[in-house]
Amino acid sequence: MRDQTWWYVARSGGIVAWALAALAVIWGLQLSTRLVRKPAPAWVLDLHRFLGGLAVVFVGVHLLGLALDSFFSFGLAELFVPFAAPYKPAEVALGVVAMYLLVAVEVTSLLMKRMPRRIWRGVHSTSYAVFVLGTMHGLLAGTDGSNVVFQGACLIVSGIVLYMTLVRILAPKRAGASRSAADRVGTAG
Amino acid sequence: MTDRSQGLSTEDRIKRLQERPTAASATPRVGRRHPAARSRALFAGLALASFGLVGASMAATQSISTSTMAAPAPVVQTAAAAVTSSPAPSSKATTPAPAATRSAPVTSTRGS
Numbered sequence: 484m485r486d487q488t489w490w491y492v493a494r495s496g497g498i499v500a501w502a503l504a505a506l507a508v509i510w511g512l513q514l515s516t517r518l519v520r521k522p523a524p525a526w527v528l529d530l531h532r533f534l535g536g537l538a539v540v541f542v543g544v545h546l547l548g549l550a551l552d553s554f555f556s557f558g559l560a561e562l563f564v565p566f567a568a569p570y571k572p573a574e575v576a577l578g579v580v581a582m583y584l585l586v587a588v589e590v591t592s593l594l595m596k597r598m599p600r601r602i603w604r605g606v607h608s609t610s611y612a613v614f615v616l617g618t619m620h621g622l623l624a625g626t627d628g629s630n631v632v633f634q635g636a637c638l639i640v641s642g643i644v645l646y647m648t649l650v651r652i653l654a655p656k657r658a659g660a661s662r663s664a665a666d667r668v669g670t671a672g
Numbered sequence: 673m674t675d676r677s678q679g680l681s682t683e684d685r686i687k688r689l690q691e692r693p694t695a696a697s698a699t700p701r702v703g704r705r706h707p708a709a710r711s712r713a714l715f716a717g718l719a720l721a722s723f724g725l726v727g728a729s730m731a732a733t734q735s736i737s738t739s740t741m742a743a744p745a746p747v748v749q750t751a752a753a754a755v756t757s758s759p760a761p762s763s764k765a766t767t768p769a770p771a772a773t774r775s776a777p778v779t780s781t782r783g784s
Contacts (some may be wrong), residue, residue: 487734495727499719506715529708530715537719544723 486553493548494626500541501617504585505640506616507534510649516654532592539589542582574624581616582611614644630652630671 510531513519549557561568565576591606593599618637622628704714 491727491730494730495723499723502722503719523707525707526711527708529706530711533708533712534715537716541719542722647688672713 489552490554491548493545493552496541496544496548497621497625498627500538500545501621502640503534503538503541503588504613504617505644507531507538508610508644509551509640509647510534511610512644512651517648518647518650523595535585535589535592539585540549542585546582571624574620577616578620581613581620584613584616588613611644611648 510527512528513522514524514531517524546562548556550562555570557568561575563579565579566572573582585604588610591603595603619643621633622637625633627633
Protein backbone atom coordinates (compact mmCIF):
# COMPACT_ATOMS: atom_id res chain seq x y z
CA MET A 484 0.00 0.00 0.00
CA ARG A 485 2.89 2.29 0.85
CA ASP A 486 4.12 2.42 -2.74
CA GLN A 487 0.72 3.72 -3.82
CA THR A 488 0.50 6.51 -1.24
CA TRP A 489 1.59 9.20 -3.70
CA TRP A 490 -0.91 7.85 -6.20
CA TYR A 491 -3.70 8.38 -3.67
CA VAL A 492 -2.31 11.85 -2.89
CA ALA A 493 -2.41 12.69 -6.61
CA ARG A 494 -5.97 11.43 -7.08
CA SER A 495 -7.36 12.91 -3.89
CA GLY A 496 -5.59 16.22 -4.50
CA GLY A 497 -6.99 16.39 -8.01
CA ILE A 498 -10.55 15.75 -6.87
CA VAL A 499 -10.34 18.34 -4.06
CA ALA A 500 -8.76 20.86 -6.45
CA TRP A 501 -11.63 20.33 -8.92
CA ALA A 502 -14.22 20.74 -6.15
CA LEU A 503 -12.57 23.94 -4.89
CA ALA A 504 -12.30 25.38 -8.41
CA ALA A 505 -15.98 24.55 -8.98
CA LEU A 506 -16.94 26.22 -5.70
CA ALA A 507 -14.87 29.29 -6.63
CA VAL A 508 -16.74 29.52 -9.95
CA ILE A 509 -20.11 29.14 -8.19
CA TRP A 510 -19.15 31.80 -5.62
CA GLY A 511 -18.07 34.10 -8.45
CA LEU A 512 -21.36 33.56 -10.24
CA GLN A 513 -23.22 34.23 -6.99
CA LEU A 514 -21.32 37.50 -6.77
CA SER A 515 -22.46 38.58 -10.22
CA THR A 516 -25.99 37.14 -10.25
CA ARG A 517 -27.01 37.53 -6.58
CA LEU A 518 -29.22 34.46 -6.99
CA VAL A 519 -29.14 33.93 -3.24
CA ARG A 520 -29.93 37.28 -1.64
CA LYS A 521 -28.69 36.71 1.88
CA PRO A 522 -24.86 36.57 1.83
CA ALA A 523 -23.12 39.94 1.77
CA PRO A 524 -21.09 40.63 -1.40
CA ALA A 525 -17.95 41.31 0.64
CA TRP A 526 -18.24 37.87 2.29
CA VAL A 527 -18.87 36.13 -1.05
CA LEU A 528 -15.95 37.93 -2.73
CA ASP A 529 -13.56 37.13 0.10
CA LEU A 530 -14.49 33.46 0.03
CA HIS A 531 -14.42 33.40 -3.79
CA ARG A 532 -10.81 34.61 -3.73
CA PHE A 533 -9.84 32.19 -0.97
CA LEU A 534 -11.39 29.18 -2.73
CA GLY A 535 -9.54 30.05 -5.94
CA GLY A 536 -6.25 30.25 -4.06
CA LEU A 537 -6.94 27.00 -2.25
CA ALA A 538 -7.69 25.31 -5.60
CA VAL A 539 -4.21 26.33 -6.82
CA VAL A 540 -2.68 24.84 -3.65
CA PHE A 541 -4.43 21.51 -4.20
CA VAL A 542 -3.44 21.50 -7.88
CA GLY A 543 0.10 21.70 -6.51
CA VAL A 544 -0.64 18.70 -4.26
CA HIS A 545 -2.00 16.85 -7.31
CA LEU A 546 1.19 17.57 -9.27
CA LEU A 547 3.40 16.62 -6.33
CA GLY A 548 1.62 13.29 -5.99
CA LEU A 549 2.06 12.58 -9.70
CA ALA A 550 5.74 13.57 -9.63
CA LEU A 551 6.51 11.33 -6.65
CA ASP A 552 4.42 8.36 -7.75
CA SER A 553 6.68 5.55 -8.91
CA PHE A 554 4.20 3.87 -11.27
CA PHE A 555 4.01 6.66 -13.84
CA SER A 556 7.29 8.47 -14.35
CA PHE A 557 5.86 11.98 -14.57
CA GLY A 558 8.74 14.45 -14.93
CA LEU A 559 8.57 18.21 -15.29
CA ALA A 560 7.93 17.95 -19.03
CA GLU A 561 5.09 15.46 -18.58
CA LEU A 562 3.52 17.62 -15.88
CA PHE A 563 3.81 21.02 -17.54
CA VAL A 564 3.91 20.39 -21.31
CA PRO A 565 0.61 19.44 -22.96
CA PHE A 566 0.59 16.11 -24.86
CA ALA A 567 3.94 15.09 -23.31
CA ALA A 568 2.40 12.64 -20.84
CA PRO A 569 2.93 8.94 -21.55
CA TYR A 570 -0.59 8.09 -20.33
CA LYS A 571 -3.64 9.45 -22.19
CA PRO A 572 -1.78 12.51 -23.55
CA ALA A 573 -4.84 14.35 -24.88
CA GLU A 574 -6.89 13.87 -21.69
CA VAL A 575 -3.94 14.87 -19.49
CA ALA A 576 -3.36 17.93 -21.72
CA LEU A 577 -6.85 19.17 -20.77
CA GLY A 578 -5.70 19.28 -17.16
CA VAL A 579 -2.40 20.98 -18.06
CA VAL A 580 -4.22 23.74 -19.97
CA ALA A 581 -6.77 24.10 -17.13
CA MET A 582 -3.89 24.49 -14.66
CA TYR A 583 -2.27 27.26 -16.72
CA LEU A 584 -5.58 29.09 -17.04
CA LEU A 585 -6.24 28.75 -13.30
CA VAL A 586 -2.82 30.19 -12.51
CA ALA A 587 -3.43 33.04 -14.98
CA VAL A 588 -6.79 33.81 -13.33
CA GLU A 589 -5.19 33.81 -9.89
CA VAL A 590 -2.21 35.97 -10.88
CA THR A 591 -4.37 38.54 -12.67
CA SER A 592 -6.70 38.63 -9.66
CA LEU A 593 -3.77 39.39 -7.37
CA LEU A 594 -2.65 42.14 -9.77
CA MET A 595 -6.20 43.37 -10.41
CA LYS A 596 -5.58 46.89 -9.13
CA ARG A 597 -2.43 47.29 -11.22
CA MET A 598 -3.85 46.23 -14.57
CA PRO A 599 -6.55 47.42 -16.97
CA ARG A 600 -10.03 46.25 -16.02
CA ARG A 601 -10.74 44.87 -19.51
CA ILE A 602 -7.70 42.58 -19.46
CA TRP A 603 -8.52 41.32 -15.98
CA ARG A 604 -12.12 40.64 -16.98
CA GLY A 605 -10.99 38.83 -20.16
CA VAL A 606 -8.60 36.56 -18.28
CA HIS A 607 -11.10 36.06 -15.45
CA SER A 608 -13.78 34.85 -17.86
CA THR A 609 -11.52 31.90 -18.72
CA SER A 610 -12.59 30.50 -15.32
CA TYR A 611 -15.44 28.83 -17.22
CA ALA A 612 -12.84 27.09 -19.40
CA VAL A 613 -10.93 26.07 -16.26
CA PHE A 614 -14.07 24.42 -14.91
CA VAL A 615 -15.00 22.69 -18.18
CA LEU A 616 -11.46 21.49 -18.93
CA GLY A 617 -10.90 20.40 -15.33
CA THR A 618 -14.15 18.43 -15.31
CA MET A 619 -13.32 16.76 -18.63
CA HIS A 620 -9.80 15.99 -17.36
CA GLY A 621 -11.20 14.38 -14.22
CA LEU A 622 -13.77 12.33 -16.10
CA LEU A 623 -11.60 11.24 -19.04
CA ALA A 624 -8.03 11.07 -17.74
CA GLY A 625 -8.64 10.32 -14.11
CA THR A 626 -8.95 6.87 -12.60
CA ASP A 627 -12.06 8.05 -10.80
CA GLY A 628 -13.81 9.05 -14.01
CA SER A 629 -15.67 5.76 -13.87
CA ASN A 630 -16.65 6.30 -10.23
CA VAL A 631 -20.40 6.82 -9.98
CA VAL A 632 -20.11 9.24 -7.04
CA PHE A 633 -17.63 11.43 -8.91
CA GLN A 634 -19.73 11.30 -12.07
CA GLY A 635 -22.80 12.31 -10.08
CA ALA A 636 -20.92 15.18 -8.42
CA CYS A 637 -19.71 16.38 -11.84
CA LEU A 638 -23.27 16.26 -13.18
CA ILE A 639 -24.78 18.18 -10.26
CA VAL A 640 -22.03 20.83 -10.10
CA SER A 641 -22.05 21.28 -13.90
CA GLY A 642 -25.82 21.76 -13.75
CA ILE A 643 -25.48 24.44 -11.06
CA VAL A 644 -22.74 26.26 -13.01
CA LEU A 645 -24.76 26.06 -16.24
CA TYR A 646 -27.91 27.36 -14.55
CA MET A 647 -26.09 30.26 -12.87
CA THR A 648 -24.31 31.12 -16.12
CA LEU A 649 -27.64 31.19 -17.97
CA VAL A 650 -29.10 33.44 -15.28
CA ARG A 651 -26.14 35.76 -15.65
CA ILE A 652 -26.45 35.85 -19.44
CA LEU A 653 -30.24 36.15 -19.59
CA ALA A 654 -30.54 38.73 -16.80
CA PRO A 655 -27.87 41.25 -17.81
CA LYS A 656 -29.44 44.24 -16.04
CA ARG A 657 -29.59 42.56 -12.66
CA ALA A 658 -26.18 41.03 -13.14
CA GLY A 659 -24.75 44.35 -14.24
CA ALA A 660 -26.12 46.12 -11.21
CA SER A 661 -24.76 43.55 -8.81
CA ARG A 662 -21.51 43.37 -10.73
CA SER A 663 -20.93 47.04 -10.12
CA ALA A 664 -21.69 46.37 -6.45
CA ALA A 665 -19.13 43.58 -6.49
CA ASP A 666 -16.64 45.89 -8.18
CA ARG A 667 -17.19 48.44 -5.44
CA VAL A 668 -16.53 45.78 -2.83
CA GLY A 669 -13.49 44.62 -4.77
CA THR A 670 -11.96 48.07 -4.95
CA ALA A 671 -12.79 48.77 -1.32
CA GLY A 672 -11.28 45.49 -0.12
CA MET B 673 -18.06 71.40 -0.82
CA THR B 674 -15.82 74.10 -2.27
CA ASP B 675 -18.67 76.61 -1.97
CA ARG B 676 -19.11 75.77 1.67
CA SER B 677 -15.38 75.91 2.38
CA GLN B 678 -14.94 79.24 0.56
CA GLY B 679 -16.12 81.21 3.59
CA LEU B 680 -13.69 79.45 5.92
CA SER B 681 -10.12 80.34 6.61
CA THR B 682 -7.30 77.95 5.77
CA GLU B 683 -6.83 77.03 9.43
CA ASP B 684 -10.53 76.24 9.83
CA ARG B 685 -10.52 74.06 6.72
CA ILE B 686 -7.50 72.07 7.94
CA LYS B 687 -9.16 71.67 11.32
CA ARG B 688 -12.35 70.41 9.67
CA LEU B 689 -10.42 67.93 7.54
CA GLN B 690 -8.58 66.63 10.59
CA GLU B 691 -11.81 66.25 12.55
CA ARG B 692 -13.60 64.49 9.68
CA PRO B 693 -13.64 60.72 10.23
CA THR B 694 -11.67 58.91 7.57
CA ALA B 695 -12.82 55.69 5.87
CA ALA B 696 -10.08 53.75 7.64
CA SER B 697 -11.03 54.97 11.11
CA ALA B 698 -14.78 54.62 10.52
CA THR B 699 -14.59 50.82 10.25
CA PRO B 700 -11.95 48.56 11.70
CA ARG B 701 -9.36 47.71 9.04
CA VAL B 702 -8.94 44.09 10.11
CA GLY B 703 -12.63 43.38 9.72
CA ARG B 704 -12.73 44.80 6.22
CA ARG B 705 -9.72 42.90 4.94
CA HIS B 706 -11.14 39.40 5.47
CA PRO B 707 -14.92 39.54 5.95
CA ALA B 708 -15.12 35.75 5.59
CA ALA B 709 -12.26 34.86 7.94
CA ARG B 710 -14.24 32.19 9.79
CA SER B 711 -15.61 30.72 6.57
CA ARG B 712 -12.09 30.66 5.15
CA ALA B 713 -10.92 28.55 8.08
CA LEU B 714 -14.00 26.33 7.76
CA PHE B 715 -13.47 25.71 4.05
CA ALA B 716 -9.75 25.10 4.51
CA GLY B 717 -10.57 22.51 7.17
CA LEU B 718 -13.23 20.93 4.99
CA ALA B 719 -10.83 20.75 2.04
CA LEU B 720 -8.13 19.10 4.15
CA ALA B 721 -10.61 16.68 5.73
CA SER B 722 -12.09 15.67 2.38
CA PHE B 723 -8.56 15.28 0.96
CA GLY B 724 -7.74 12.80 3.71
CA LEU B 725 -11.12 11.12 3.54
CA VAL B 726 -11.05 10.65 -0.24
CA GLY B 727 -7.47 9.32 -0.10
CA ALA B 728 -8.32 6.93 2.74
CA SER B 729 -11.42 5.63 0.97
CA MET B 730 -9.34 5.04 -2.16
CA ALA B 731 -6.78 3.08 -0.14
CA ALA B 732 -9.56 1.09 1.55
CA THR B 733 -11.24 0.28 -1.77
CA GLN B 734 -7.90 -0.73 -3.24
CA SER B 735 -7.05 -3.02 -0.32
CA ILE B 736 -10.48 -4.68 -0.52
CA SER B 737 -10.14 -5.29 -4.26
CA THR B 738 -6.57 -6.56 -3.77
CA SER B 739 -7.65 -9.00 -1.05
CA THR B 740 -10.51 -10.32 -3.19
CA MET B 741 -8.19 -10.73 -6.17
CA ALA B 742 -5.47 -12.37 -4.09
CA ALA B 743 -7.28 -15.74 -4.02
CA PRO B 744 -7.10 -16.68 -7.72
CA ALA B 745 -3.54 -15.35 -8.08
CA PRO B 746 -1.75 -18.42 -6.61
CA VAL B 747 -3.74 -20.67 -8.92
CA VAL B 748 -2.31 -18.82 -11.90
CA GLN B 749 1.14 -18.96 -10.41
CA THR B 750 0.99 -22.67 -9.73
CA ALA B 751 -0.28 -23.23 -13.24
CA ALA B 752 2.61 -21.23 -14.62
CA ALA B 753 5.02 -23.12 -12.39
CA ALA B 754 3.54 -26.42 -13.47
CA VAL B 755 4.05 -25.59 -17.14
CA THR B 756 7.71 -24.72 -16.61
CA SER B 757 9.80 -27.70 -15.57
CA SER B 758 13.00 -25.95 -14.41
CA PRO B 759 13.03 -24.34 -10.92
CA ALA B 760 14.54 -21.04 -12.14
CA PRO B 761 11.44 -19.79 -14.04
CA SER B 762 9.23 -20.73 -11.07
CA SER B 763 11.12 -18.27 -8.86
CA LYS B 764 10.80 -15.78 -11.71
CA ALA B 765 7.08 -16.38 -11.69
CA THR B 766 6.81 -15.66 -7.98
CA THR B 767 8.87 -12.47 -8.25
CA PRO B 768 6.46 -10.54 -10.49
CA ALA B 769 3.51 -11.53 -8.31
CA PRO B 770 3.55 -8.29 -6.20
CA ALA B 771 3.97 -6.29 -9.37
CA ALA B 772 1.10 -8.19 -10.91
CA THR B 773 -1.10 -7.62 -7.88
CA ARG B 774 -0.31 -3.93 -8.14
CA SER B 775 -0.57 -3.64 -11.88
CA ALA B 776 -3.75 -5.69 -12.14
CA PRO B 777 -5.92 -3.43 -10.00
CA VAL B 778 -3.97 -0.43 -11.21
CA THR B 779 -4.78 -1.08 -14.84
CA SER B 780 -8.37 -1.79 -13.92
CA THR B 781 -8.68 1.31 -11.77
CA ARG B 782 -6.18 3.65 -13.39
CA GLY B 783 -6.97 2.99 -16.99
CA SER B 784 -10.67 3.73 -16.71
